[in-house]
Amino acid sequence: xxxxxxxLLAAALRRDSADLNLYVNVLAANLADLLPPGAxxxxxxxxxxxRLAGREGAVAELDVALGEQGLSLWMDRGRVTGEIRHxxxxxxxxxxxxxxxxxxxxxxxxxxxxxASNARARQAVERFLA
Numbered sequence: 001x002x003x004x005x006x007x008l009l010a011a012a013l014r015r016d017s018a019d020l021n022l023y024v025n026v027l028a029a030n031l032a033d034l035l036p037p038g039a040x041x042x043x044x045x046x047x048x049x050x051r052l053a054g055r056e057g058a059v060a061e062l063d064v065a066l067g068e069q070g071l072s073l074w075m076d077r078g079r080v081t082g083e084i085r086h087x088x089x090x091x092x093x094x095x096x097x098x099x100x101x102x103x104x105x106x107x108x109x110x111x112x113x114x115x116a117s118n119a120r121a122r123q124a125v126e127r128f129l130a
Contacts, residue, residue: 020075020078020080020100021058021059021075021078024058024059024062024073024075024080025058025059027062028040028042028059028062030124030127031062031064031124034120034121034123034124034127035064035066035114035120035121035124036118036120036121038065039064039065039066040062040063040064040065041061041062041063041065042059042061042062042063043059043060043061043063044056044057044058044059044060045057045058045059045060046058058075059075060074060075060076061073061074061075064107064110065087066110066111066113066114066121067110067113067114068086068087068088069084069085069086069087069106069110070084070085070086070087070092071083071084071085071103071106071107071110072085073100073103080100081097082097082098082099082100082102082103083095083096083097083098083103084096084098084102084103084106111124
């Protein structure tokens, strides 16, 4: 995928990120629906009220595994913390804390690389660019 297309994908991923809680919830749902099974893990935090109402709750952690790169995003009281990992066969070789913008750029690059060889990842990229 060309560099320009990766930039467009990153911009599409950033779209509507003003409300971080809503943004992370929507991003988690879209990635879980569009990427291959096992590529996305979402942990949610539910209050007692949300449990009683049968609601899912807010995303507390979003973990995306694409190839040798793992990306984690944690939400805690409206603050977002990101991490990028380099993994080989389940062993973490390096991890680096990053801000939201760098995390989104890394996600865009990982999605673009996965789209080159995986039909579901290609559909995810196309949906984000639409």
